[in-house]
Amino acid sequence: MASHAQNLAALWEMAIGHATSFGIKAAVLLRIPDILSDSLEKSMSLEEIAARLQGTNIQLAPLRRLLDYLVVKKVLLKIQSLEVPGEFKYGSTELCEMLTESKFARLLMLQDEVVTSGWHHIHEFILHGGEVPFQRAQGMFIWDYMEKNPEFLGLFSQGMVAISNVTMDSVLQTYHGFDEIRGVLVDVGGGFGADIGRVVEKYPHIAGVNYELPHVAHAAPAIPGVRHVRGDMMENIPPADAILLKTILHDFDDDEVILVLQNCYKALPHGGKLIIVDIDMDPAERGPFESLKFAFDLVLLALTKGGKERTSVQFTELLTQAQFNNIKTIGDVNCLCSIVEAHKLET
């Protein structure tokens, strides 16, 4: 049982847990992970880091406080300087490397003011229903907000690319279900197309299609081996030999998911394969990501209209309702997400 002091510490952690998010955000905005990563020894003194910042009146004491907090959070190491006894350098860690621009720094869009605005309204939605939390905060659903705010669309989609990189590294290392795909693979709701880009980079014989809402496809960068196709998955999906649905279905309620799956079914030939990459809430599958999975479920409650995390059993039921068969739960791929495969086998 936790001691009184442990409970007090947990209470404080709940009250000021945002110190971690915002401390890391400040470090990323200052590009501290990139500054350390670019340095030869991957470690620098306070003054050396300060000399690399772009400000007009750099404040050393606040910078030291931020760096010391990052040490406590194990993002940085504090190392005794070899040159000057008694002085310290700040060193990079694996976590710090993950926060560089070329890795996952943009994941921090999850802390953006607009993204987090819905969180303040979860209790009202629970009490009164009606407008979902994001809609209460911004007066519209998140996908409409993105359409009207190109800057936010860029921020959100770049953030999704960072999230994609985290998951796709593990998916491509662990899962071999793309091996047998021939012809066209359509990534439905593929954002800026980073995922399908990674797939065709590894499997160049696959023709990649990124299928997205018009304003997203319009803003997406060109990606080798990928064709951007504009449309609405609630209406139709272009002809495909195989389909990828990565962290898409969890954004929608069951009726919308069935509609999307039915459209996938129509787009596939007999024998066509559907690959779902999403969080699996099955207790046996939660592993080290258990509390994160529940946190993501709250992210969906705050951000979407009817979105929620599901178990692989629930995915199987929805797939069955949309006529899919030969459904296989492949399981966890070491990255928060799991894979469920299904096939269109007409009888």
Ligand SMILES: C[S@@+](CC[C@H](N)C(=O)[O-])C[C@H]1O[C@@H](n2cnc3c(N)ncnc32)[C@H](O)[C@@H]1O
């Ligand atoms: C959570 S993001 C997932 C993006 C990508 N699959 C990934 O894993 O990074 C959801 C995406 O679905 C797209 N989307 C939402 N509604 C859609 C619709 N009706 N038709 C096509 N795409 C849609 C959004 O534009 C957004 O890029």
